[in-house]
Amino acid sequence: MLSNSVAWASSIAAMLIITLQPAVAWAGTLPPYQIEVVAGSLHTELPGVIVTDCNATGVCDATAELLPLVFAEGAGGGSGTTSSSAVLSYQFEIDGPSVGVTIPIDIDGSALFNSDNGTAAGGVLYGLFNSSKTWLYLFNCTHSTTGNNCPDQPGFFHLPTVALSGVAITIQLEVAGSTSSGTYFSQIDPTITIDPSFPDASLYSISFSSGIGAPSDTVPEPSTFLLIGAVMLLCLGRKVLRQSPL
Numbered sequence: 120m121l122s123n124s125v126a127w128a129s130s131i132a133a134m135l136i137i138t139l140q141p142a143v144a145w146a147g148t149l150p151p152y153q154i155e156v157v158a159g160s161l162h163t164e165l166p167g168v169i170v171t172d173c174n175a176t177g178v179c180d181a182t183a184e185l186l187p188l189v190f191a192e193g194a195g196g197g198s199g200t201t202s203s204s205a206v207l208s209y210q211f212e213i214d215g216p217s218v219g220v221t222i223p224i225d226i227d228g229s230a231l232f233n234s235d236n237g238t239a240a241g242g243v244l245y246g247l248f249n250s251s252k253t254w255l256y257l258f259n260c261t262h263s264t265t266g267n268n269c270p271d272q273p274g275f276f277h278l279p280t281v282a283l284s285g286v287a288i289t290i291q292l293e294v295a296g297s298t299s300s301g302t303y304f305s306q307i308d309p310t311i312t313i314d315p316s317f318p319d320a321s322l323y324s325i326s327f328s329s330g331i332g333a334p335s336d337t338v339p340e341p342s343t344f345l346l347i348g349a350v351m352l353l354c355l356g357r358k359v360l361r362q363s364p365l
Contacts, residue, residue, distance in 0.1 A: 149287055150248065152209035152328045154183045158191075159203070166330070170203070177201035177298070186332045188308040189292045195237070195300040204295035209331045210248055210287050211311060215323035218285035223317050224325075226255065226278040226290070228309030234262040237298025241305045245280065248287035255280065262301065279314065284323060 156163050158181045159172030166185045173179035179193030181203040189205040213222050232239040240259040246252035255278045282288050290311070296303030313320045 149210040149212060149326060149328045152185065152207065152331055154205075154207055156181045156183050156205045157203060158193075159201075173197075173201045173203070175199065179203040179296075181205040181294070183207040183292075185330050186308060187292060188306070189241070189294045190306045191241075191294045191296050192302070192304045193237075193296055193298060194302045195298040200297055200299050201237075202295070202297035204293070206291065206293050208289060208291040209328040210289055211282075211325055211327045211331075212287050213282050213284040213313070213323050213325055215284050215319070218283075220284040220319075220323075221281050222284055222323060223314035224280060224282050225312050225314055226280065226309050227276065227312070228307060229275050230256070230258060231274075231306040232258055232260065232294075232304060234260055234296065234298070234301065234303040236262055236301025237296060237303040238262075239294075239296045239303040239305045241292075241294035241307050243276075243278065243307065243309055244289075244291040244293065246289055248289050250289075252289060252291055276309075278309075 152166075154164050154166055156168070156170045158170040158179050159174075159176070161170050161172040163170050166183055169180050169182045171178070171180040173193060176197035176199035177193060177195040179191070179201045181189075181191035183189045183205045185207075187207055187209065189207050191203040191205050193201040193203050195201045213224070215222075226243065226245075228243075230241070232241065238259070238261045242257035243255045244252040245255045256276050290309075292307045292309065294305035294307055296305050311325060313323055313325065317323075
């Protein structure tokens with residue numbers, strides 16, 4: 120009878136794990152990130168490498184980090200145009216107990232940009248993997264001797280949108296700038312989180328392309344809850360075992 124109690128607890132825990140284990144729609148890992156950083160005539164596809172050129176026309180640099188972050192700046196001073204740009208594309212997917220569920224998400228971050236007699240541009244694009252992307256956030260400002268719509272803009276953006284669970288999504292960050300005799304500065308650094316007001320937010324998590332940083336999730340995933348439940352059931356079985364008369 121005592122051994123039956125332990126067996127019962129073990130079988131219930133196994134059934135819970137088999138039944139409720141989250142399903143992941145994407146087979147294998149998400150597609151890798153892509154980087155294209157250009158400064159003058161030089162470019163790189165490596166993360167974290169600051170590309171510096173434009174020595175003939177001024178100074179400029181750009182970089183893309185896997186935090187994720189993209190950054191570009193420059194200053195004119197030569198006979199030509201100084202320019203630089205950075206693009207970082209990567210994928211994310213919402214994993215959980217059901218596939219095809221509309222999950223509200225938040226894309227938040229800072230957008231730092233300014234230009235003095237030049238142009239600063241950038242933003243965040245969003246779309247299904249291998250499909251066309253649209254701008255969720257865009258800035259394109261110019262500053263010249265005749266007009267200025269680009270004063271220093273240190274600001275934050277909050278982009279509420281939705282994603283289907285189990286579907287790979289592409290997010291693309293872009294910054295760029297150019298000038299002949301002034302300066303420019305552009306930076307974007309967003310994070311993606313599940314809207315905490317979503318009733319089942321604790322049942323879902325976000326996975327990213329390998330190497331891409333993501334906010335830490337302090338809420339245990341469903342498999343963690345199940346493991347805790349299994350341990351509790353096993354402990355219950357052992358308690359029954361000890362209390363049963365010989």
